[in-house]
Amino acid sequence: xxxxxxxxxxxDGLQSISPIMATADKKAWITALAAAGIPEIEVxxxxxxxxxxxxxxxxxLVTHARSIPNLAVAVLVPNxxxxxxxxxxxxxxxxxxxxxxxxxxxxxLRRTHAQVLDDIRAIRDAIDALPEGDRPHFEGSLxxxxxxxxxxxxxxxxxxxxxxxxIAAGCDEVGLSDTTxxxxxxxxxxxxxxxxxxxxxxxxxxxxxxNTRGQGLANVMAALEVGLTTVDSSMxxxxxxxxxxxxxxxxxxxxxxxLLESMGLKTGINFEKLFEARRVLAAALPDVPLYGFTPDxxxxxxxxxxxxx
Amino acid sequence: xxxxxxxxxxxDGLQSISPIMATADKKAWITALAAAGIPEIEVxxxxxxxxxxxxxxxxxLVTHARSIPNLAVAVLVPNxxxxxxxxxxxxxxxxxxxxxxxxxxxxxLRRTHAQVLDDIRAIRDAIDALPEGDRPHFEGSLxxxxxxxxxxxxxxxxxxxxxxxxIAAGCDEVGLSDTTxxxxxxxxxxxxxxxxxxxxxxxxxxxxxxNTRGQGLANVMAALEVGLTTVDSSMxxxxxxxxxxxxxxxxxxxxxxxLLESMGLKTGINFEKLFEARRVLAAALPDVPLYGFTPDxxxxxxxxxxxxx
Numbered sequence: 001x002x003x004x005x006x007x008x009x010x011x012d013g014l015q016s017i018s019p020i021m022a023t024a025d026k027k028a029w030i031t032a033l034a035a036a037g038i039p040e041i042e043v044x045x046x047x048x049x050x051x052x053x054x055x056x057x058x059x060x061l062v063t064h065a066r067s068i069p070n071l072a073v074a075v076l077v078p079n080x081x082x083x084x085x086x087x088x089x090x091x092x093x094x095x096x097x098x099x100x101x102x103x104x105x106x107x108x109l110r111r112t113h114a115q116v117l118d119d120i121r122a123i124r125d126a127i128d129a130l131p132e133g134d135r136p137h138f139e140g141s142l143x144x145x146x147x148x149x150x151x152x153x154x155x156x157x158x159x160x161x162x163x164x165x166x167i168a169a170g171c172d173e174v175g176l177s178d179t180t181x182x183x184x185x186x187x188x189x190x191x192x193x194x195x196x197x198x199x200x201x202x203x204x205x206x207x208x209x210x211n212t213r214g215q216g217l218a219n220v221m222a223a224l225e226v227g228l229t230t231v232d233s234s235m236x237x238x239x240x241x242x243x244x245x246x247x248x249x250x251x252x253x254x255x256x257x258x259l260l261e262s263m264g265l266k267t268g269i270n271f272e273k274l275f276e277a278r279r280v281l282a283a284a285l286p287d288v289p290l291y292g293f294t295p296d297x298x299x300x301x302x303x304x305x306x307x308x309x
Numbered sequence: 310x311x312x313x314x315x316x317x318x319x320x321d322g323l324q325s326i327s328p329i330m331a332t333a334d335k336k337a338w339i340t341a342l343a344a345a346g347i348p349e350i351e352v353x354x355x356x357x358x359x360x361x362x363x364x365x366x367x368x369x370l371v372t373h374a375r376s377i378p379n380l381a382v383a384v385l386v387p388n389x390x391x392x393x394x395x396x397x398x399x400x401x402x403x404x405x406x407x408x409x410x411x412x413x414x415x416x417x418l419r420r421t422h423a424q425v426l427d428d429i430r431a432i433r434d435a436i437d438a439l440p441e442g443d444r445p446h447f448e449g450s451l452x453x454x455x456x457x458x459x460x461x462x463x464x465x466x467x468x469x470x471x472x473x474x475x476i477a478a479g480c481d482e483v484g485l486s487d488t489t490x491x492x493x494x495x496x497x498x499x500x501x502x503x504x505x506x507x508x509x510x511x512x513x514x515x516x517x518x519x520n521t522r523g524q525g526l527a528n529v530m531a532a533l534e535v536g537l538t539t540v541d542s543s544m545x546x547x548x549x550x551x552x553x554x555x556x557x558x559x560x561x562x563x564x565x566x567x568l569l570e571s572m573g574l575k576t577g578i579n580f581e582k583l584f585e586a587r588r589v590l591a592a593a594l595p596d597v598p599l600y601g602f603t604p605d606x607x608x609x610x611x612x613x614x615x616x617x618x
Binding site for chain 1 (some may be wrong): 456457458459460461462489490491493494495520521522523524526527529530531534558561564567568571572573601602603606609610611612
């Protein structure tokens, strides 16, 4: 596999829409996504159920997803309490967001940077206390890395500073996250290069982009250029960030897979089964609009995906 | 100006929709586009009115657009007859399409390659017979360069061959056109590099991309990487190719301008006036859906376009 697609629809998608998808439907969707060859799925977030009732069944989904062979199971955790709940069900990866904009951090997580970093150190300790085989990969996601709907411009120096602090506090890796849909390809390129110089390329391999202004796949091109190998996306483009008003729309998994496969980059994903997973999603959420062009346009006549070659 | 946007909505957009926009509305739209700083507009096509009644007023639009200072006025011509009609009203640029897929050429223009090339030689003679100041730039557009809805894959060797023949027949320049929405960034990059090697970089400076599978701006990234400096787009993404079923959707001017300006590339375009031109279009065609994310999302807080700096 050349590029790993991390499907975040069950977390970032479902947390942003009002209908609550039934747990059985979520399991069927996750199963269908994995059957299509999606290598990693972020199945939920360990937030309090009263805050995000859409994701109240995350623990059950981790257990379900862990039963699927060759699937990496990821979850989001907002804090130490969430991480403890996550570790109990053994996901392969846990991601904690840290908003580079501290104003956004206070509104989103109700925490200062110092408080988030304290939690990260405690989570690191909790992970290290586990038997070696049970330790998940621990990522710190740099939210609002490319700009903030409240503060506006977020200085790159602040992004680099927080990336260093996340690693120092115990994250295995950092991720760049365009929470607000402000990212330009020039930023994706520059920030990635500078973090690689600062912390080493193994400390940043993935990017989480939104399509708020239609720039999602252009930003993916920049990410590929600087050697990132994991790209988050959401089936049907559902989701976005509920705490960043006006910022909605993940990049669409279906169009992203087409982009990569048409460039000769293997994703391991089968288009027919991917479109089948989209039908599972559409049937479970009939009132939620799904984005993406490739499912409607179909594959070009004579198209040969890289994965099939 | 770093990148020149050529707005093709009045031609490629309006030819693909069934409502016929009133000539006065088209003039107001063209005026608004030019006021926003769009440097080049393809105002129409010299096709028989019975074939495309939507574009029957092209000659009048050329005259109107020529009266606007600092605006390059482009038109499409399908053949010698169309070119003669175009030359009479003195556009700055005429473009003749040649479908690299000969099957598509027969269905689209009802002509073989040899017949199109004969016309190009005759058009070259007609241009050369004009006083030097009246001679338009003459471009041959390589339609279906990236694949054909009828033939499927179009070999790159055929694209290079036809590029050479267009120049030999008298075109000043060739353009790559993703008529069918099949293009991948790898193709845009490779084909451009190879045509540059074959004919010189000055013989290929522009690209016409569709967004059929959501890949438009990703393909623009590839075009920028290999030094192309003119990008066609359509306000609201209206249009596509009426002769390639299932292939619809130009790249959206509004999102393209945001991409370029956010990367520090100057387009000379003012966003407020661009959104005003979109309102002029929307008011004239209330039933036509307009695409694009940036107009709805608005500019990011604190955003500074390159052109304004």
